[in-house]
Amino acid sequence: MQRLIxxxxxxxxxxxxxxxxxxxxxxxxEVKKKEYLLRQDAICNANYFILKGVFxxxxxxxxxxEQIIHFGIDNWWITDYDSLDRRIPSxxxxxxxxxxxxxxxxxxxxxxxxxxxxxxxxYFRLILQRAYAASMQRIxxxxxxxxxxxxxxxxxxxxxxxxxxxxYMVASYLGFTPEFLSKIRAKxx
Amino acid sequence: MQRLIxxxxxxxxxxxxxxxxxxxxxxxxEVKKKEYLLRQDAICNANYFILKGVFxxxxxxxxxxEQIIHFGIDNWWITDYDSLDRRIPSxxxxxxxxxxxxxxxxxxxxxxxxxxxxxxxxYFRLILQRAYAASMQRIxxxxxxxxxxxxxxxxxxxxxxxxxxxxYMVASYLGFTPEFLSKIRAKxx
DNA sequence: GTCTTTTCTTGAACTCGATTAAGTTTTGGC
DNA sequence: GCCAAAACTTAATCGAGTTCAAGAAAAGAC
Numbered sequence: 001m002q003r004l005i006x007x008x009x010x011x012x013x014x015x016x017x018x019x020x021x022x023x024x025x026x027x028x029x030e031v032k033k034k035e036y037l038l039r040q041d042a043i044c045n046a047n048y049f050i051l052k053g054v055f056x057x058x059x060x061x062x063x064x065x066e067q068i069i070h071f072g073i074d075n076w077w078i079t080d081y082d083s084l085d086r087r088i089p090s091x092x093x094x095x096x097x098x099x100x101x102x103x104x105x106x107x108x109x110x111x112x113x114x115x116x117x118x119x120x121x122x123y124f125r126l127i128l129q130r131a132y133a134a135s136m137q138r139i140x141x142x143x144x145x146x147x148x149x150x151x152x153x154x155x156x157x158x159x160x161x162x163x164x165x166x167x168y169m170v171a172s173y174l175g176f177t178p179e180f181l182s183k184i185r186a187k188x189x
Numbered sequence: 190m191q192r193l194i195x196x197x198x199x200x201x202x203x204x205x206x207x208x209x210x211x212x213x214x215x216x217x218x219e220v221k222k223k224e225y226l227l228r229q230d231a232i233c234n235a236n237y238f239i240l241k242g243v244f245x246x247x248x249x250x251x252x253x254x255e256q257i258i259h260f261g262i263d264n265w266w267i268t269d270y271d272s273l274d275r276r277i278p279s280x281x282x283x284x285x286x287x288x289x290x291x292x293x294x295x296x297x298x299x300x301x302x303x304x305x306x307x308x309x310x311x312y313f314r315l316i317l318q319r320a321y322a323a324s325m326q327r328i329x330x331x332x333x334x335x336x337x338x339x340x341x342x343x344x345x346x347x348x349x350x351x352x353x354x355x356x357y358m359v360a361s362y363l364g365f366t367p368e369f370l371s372k373i374r375a376k377x378x
Numbered sequence: 379g380t381c382t383t384t385t386c387t388t389g390a391a392c393t394c395g396a397t398t399a400a401g402t403t404t405t406g407g408c
Numbered sequence: 409g410c411c412a413a414a415a416c417t418t419a420a421t422c423g424a425g426t427t428c429a430a431g432a433a434a435a436g437a438c
Contacts, residue, residue, distance in 0.1 A: 061332070069328055070325075082319075118310070122303070126274070128318055129274060129317055132320050133270060139331070142364075176425065177427080178385085179426080180425055185387090335395090355415060356415075368396080368397080371417050
């Protein structure tokens with residue numbers, strides 16, 4: 001859980017008392033491979049800080065196949081903000097790709113925490129700013145580059161990732177079919 | 190400027206004093222068609238609330254052509270958060286598509302305002318949450334639908350928009366060429 | 379260690395949308 | 409009101425990536 005405190009401290013200043021408050025109100029949770037933090041149609045009840053492991057956030061598209069829109073890795077928060085905040089059913093699944101550990105911030109606790117520690121409201125504003133910028137960047141990649149270019153970019157950015165997660169998940173995240181990914185790999189080797 | 194106050198009040202509670210503080214620290218500005226609020230390589234100095242008009246946020250892609258990543262319309266904020274907050278050169282242009290009026294929140298004033306009115310920090314957290322969710326939704330549209338489907342979806346969602354802005358901008362925003370948009374329209378009529 | 383499930387590969391036919399290169403229509407400046 | 413610039417259309421050709429279908433390899437389960 002110290003990783004969470006360290007992360008927050010990179011963005012805002014916390015007193016020793018703040019730290020204790022945060023630790024006392026958040027919970028540590030282990031998540032087994034393939035377990036879900038959230039399922040479609042459920043109302044999201046927490047924001048999760050990933051201490052260790054990998055999660056995927058996906059939905060079922062028109063044709064009934066899984067489409068990954070986001071990977072969550074160490075030191076990122078993962079949730080469905082829309083469902084969490086507006087208390088509406090989620091369109092997404094959040095599932096552990098491998099054994100993981102998270103810090104859980106329940107939505108009922110969140111308000112209490114913001115009231116006690118205003119710096120946290122700021123911290124989340126900054127986190128969201130980054131997430132928003134990252135998702136703009138993602139749209140740029142989709143528009144500017146071909147599938148092949150996106151794959152090479154992704155594999156040079158997160159080489160260890162390709163070892164840890166199934167190829168078909170990478171294909172889904174990058175927006176093409178597993179067959180096409182196979183073809184790209186065949187070309188290179 | 191009352192539209193801004195009304196918008197903020199939809200998300201957080203403001204006292205009469207808060208309102209006056211906000212109005213005193215923000216500036217009203219008219220922006221002529223084709224004028225820029227931000228240019229590539231400049232550091233973004235403000236967050237703009239659009240009172241009236243339409244803006245486009247775009248960048249120049251690898252091939253040297255303009256790629257629109259976002260439209261800003263009445264009652265939305267538009268800025269480059271990454272550049273604004275981290276004081277780094279922007280990758281984007283923000284340009285008025287038609288004559289517009291904005292409320293300007295300068296970055297040096299922003300901190301002062303957050304200190305005086307903590308509710309505003311919360312307001313921006315909520316705004317960013319929405320923007321982030323919207324951009325996720327955008328990625329979904331790109332992945333799930335063909336260009337033609339995206340066009341029909343867009344035109345049913347914002348019919349008045351198609352009248353107000355050039356087609357080639359719609360094509361750029363939707364991620365295809367103006368020629369292809371012409372083809373879609375020819376098919377239907 | 380074998381059996382089942384999951385993941386990955388290969389190839390042929392096909393489709394969506396890009397590119398190129400005209401020509402046409404609309405808009406706006408003066 | 410006229411001219412130039414900006415915006416839109418049409419058509420032929422081409423390529424990135426999909427779909428379908430089958431088989432091979434790897435990973436768990438017991």
